Amino acid sequence: MNKTWQLTKVMLKNGSGFLGGKAKDRWKKIALLLLACLGLLPLMSAYVMIASALYDGLKLVGQETVLLGLGLAAACLGIFVLGIFYVLSVFFYSQDIEHLLPLPLKPAQIIGAKFLVTLLYEYATVAILLGPLLITYGVKSGAGVLYYLHMLITFLVLPVIPVVLASLVAMVFMRFTNIGKSKDRFRLVGGLVATAIAIGFQAIVQRGASTIENAEQLQEMILSDKNMFLSLVTQMFPTSRLGAMALAEAGTLVGIGYLGAFLFISAAFGAALIILGDRLYLKGVMGISETAAKRQRASAEEFDRMTGKRSAFLAYAIKEWKTLFRTPAFLLNCVLSSLFLPFIAFLPLATRSDGLSGLSAYGEMLQSETAAGIGIAIAVAAAMFITTTGSISVTAISREGQNFFVNKFLPVPASVIILAKIVPGCILGVFSLLLMEVLAGIALQAPVSFLLLSFVAAVPGILFINLIGIMIDLNMPKLDWDSEQKAVKQNMNTLIPLIIMLAVSGLIFFFVIQGDAASSMVAGTVCVLFVIVDLILYRILMKKGPGWMEKID
Template sequence: MSKFIALTKVLLKTGTGSSSSKKNKNKIKGLLLGLILVLAFTPMAIGFGEFIFAAYDGLHQIGQEAVILGFGLSIVSVVIFFFGIFYAMSIFYFSMDVENLLPLPFKPWHIMGAKFTVVLIYEYLTEIIFFAPTLIAYGIKSGGGVLYYIYGVIIFLLLPIVPLVIASVINMIIMRFTNIARNKDRFRLVGGLIAMGFGVGINIYVQKFSQDLSGAEITEMFSKGNNSLVELATKMFPSTKIAVNSLINTNNIKGIINLILFIAITLAAVMIFIILGQALYFKGVMGVSETSSKRKTLSSKELTNNTTQNSSLKIYILKELKILFRTPIYFMNCVLMNFLWPIFLLIPIFAQKGGSGQLKELTGFLQNGKSTGIVLGVFFAFMVFSSSSNSIATTAISREGKNLFMLKYIPMKYKDQLMAKALSAVVLGVAGMLMISILALILLKLPLDLVLLMIIVGLLGILFTSFIGIFIDLNFPKLQWDTEQEAVKRNFNVMISMIICIALGGLTVFMIIKFELTKWIVFALIVGLYGVLDLLLYYLLGTKGVKMLRKIES
């Protein structure tokens, strides 16, 4: 146990490394970053709590108030499971410290347990945002006593464990058999995609599960009262039903019995995780960094083509893209995110009964001439959001890590190197945008001229988020990391960029709706405003950005 605790402490400390040797300055940046995050998420948490307050009164009148806890616990469990697929795959298998740990006198469960704990601690942040307001608001409205809050804290700490164990076991089973492949990097990437596909499948199930009951059955549940809808709310993760029963029965013996049962299920899940980890983890992780290579004799023509001088900017962009595609962590968290958003948009439509009818209604609204201005603005805001969430630009400097000094020896100006990093994000952002645009043409039958306008404003939005992302990463570079996971998933630069971009995109849509702007006015507004901003950011990147990069290297 002492080895497990010591390793956990080390992994947590290495996950908070900083790139600056000036500790005081770094502390100030850390405090500012924490303040930004608090300011960003506090309104969300308060708004969520206010919604619970309002919903409680209506549900209490029909005896269904506990459905609030049921949905809260279920949604948090599903979110933790879905993102746990990514986090567990990254930290358990694709982190750079794995092979350094294998020769040390650790048992498989020591390594897996320590890494699991690291993932678990980060998942508590998700709970603080979504589950804590639900727990507190329900406790206030229901007049929950001391036992309610004690039970709540215990459930808060244990709730993420079962979803994370399920996600980790799925990853272990998949990755156990990747060693049979000759090209291990590629096959492990395929394994990661399979795990991700499983997560998307669960997401579809979540969308579809509520359709299993007819409207009459749901009405009957409402009429029964006595919190009968809790069973529906907790269908996604049945163990959450036990947690809900514990919280709503804190004044009788049923509450403590359900709490003990919930703790027992959690401990059983941990034991299963340890047993499977002992059997599967080492066999799946050994040789994780091994790669295969092909040897090919080049003809004189091929040699000439491969050695012909090309644009340095083009070569650098291709270099950045190759690294993003070939590194499993970067591919799953940076590249793939550009193409997952269209899938997430389509799941709610096709996973529900009557989805085709909803699609026709949506098509009718989008084709309405009066709504084209809103469509253009919403598409722009969506592209701003999706391109800021892929973390390519906002981790472009951080991904260099301890090798940042190598930028000095590349025969390119710093300005061109920064532009290449920004443009690599633009290339992938545009690829995702074109995918969405093609789907809009085929499924929603949008007019071609509207789609072309959408592409233009979307491109301006992608350029804007890419330049903003580079500037944020220049100011808060995370260069001291031991795992590629830390460079992209534990980098708060992504969150800062998303907050700024979502705020500006949301403000743009708000103005369009408030003043009922037409399509061409919206187009002119976005092109004029964000076109100027993009040009200004381009200029600043070549001047201020270069100075910031030199300062980091000094």
């Protein structure tokens, strides 16, 4: 136990957590966090309002505890899904593995420490997912101190079971895919299948959710217990009911009993992880960094093809592209979202109760000029959103990690490197846009003129997000990561383009709705404005960028 604890401490320090690093950077990070909180504020207040309305409604029928049960179960699901990615990165793809394996440690000790680290990461998720709900419930029910005490304990214990389950899923997956020479590819396919399942799951959820139009219907749905999603979630995490009862009955003996049971079962899960992990973990993690090699001489043609001459700009952009596609963590987080999100965006439409046939009605709507104007605003916002979530340009410097110094001795002007770095983000952004256009053309039967106009308006928007992204990353890159996942996922910089994107989209919607203008007018104005802003950003980037790059150590 002592070793596990020491290992945990070292891992947390080595992970150069959020507040690590230089004092100057620390202030930047805190400012950024505050900004992000500010950006989340509207969302959070909407959350609190919905929770509070639901509480009032359920209170009338004396079923307000359902709210807690549902909240805890949904939080467990969220932790579980995110947990799989955390676990893969912490348990398997972290660079400390190769140093830990030769040490005289039991697998259980490594797993224990890594489990605690993952748990700590998850508390941030729980705080956002559950904090507002639990506090709203407490305030609304006028609960006493004991409720908040139970709340704290529940908060700390709740992630244990979903993280254990996520760890087991990840360990079993890694154990049985750690075979053969092309295991990276095998794992990728596995990951793709899992993502497809997740999307399918999303479709089911959407089908359930799209029938809800107001809070009363949601209440009905919760109480009728007929909804697939809700019963699925509560069945998956039955212990969340214990947690809910512990909170609802806080201060009574029954409540303490529920809390005890909740703690006991969570501890049992933890023990199960240690026991199973002891058998599974090593077989999955050993040899994880091995890569297949053919050791075959290139044929004359192959050799000729691979030694073609390109300009420095093109060669650099291609290097970026290959690295992005060949690094599993980058592929999963940056590239696949660009490919999947267009489909996901159409799911809520496609899963409507009237099915695809109802969709062409949207297409007809787009024939009307003002509706098409709003349609263009939606297309621009969606294209920018997908580019933002890919986080390709905003992590283009961070992804280099400790090897960033190479850029500094290459005999290539910094401006060329900077521009080459935004190429993959722009190409994938435009690709996602094209995907959406095709989907809109097929599913909505949107008019060609609409598709063309929205394309012209959205492309400079995509460039805008990429320019903003690289400017942010040049100014505060995150280079000291120990697993590739951290360069792209646990990188606070990715939040800034999101905030900017939301604000810009909000502005566009505001003016489009206020202006009530024709679609060609909307597309033309949005396009011209973006082009002007892009040109200004480009000029700034070319003038200041090389200096920013030089300051990076």
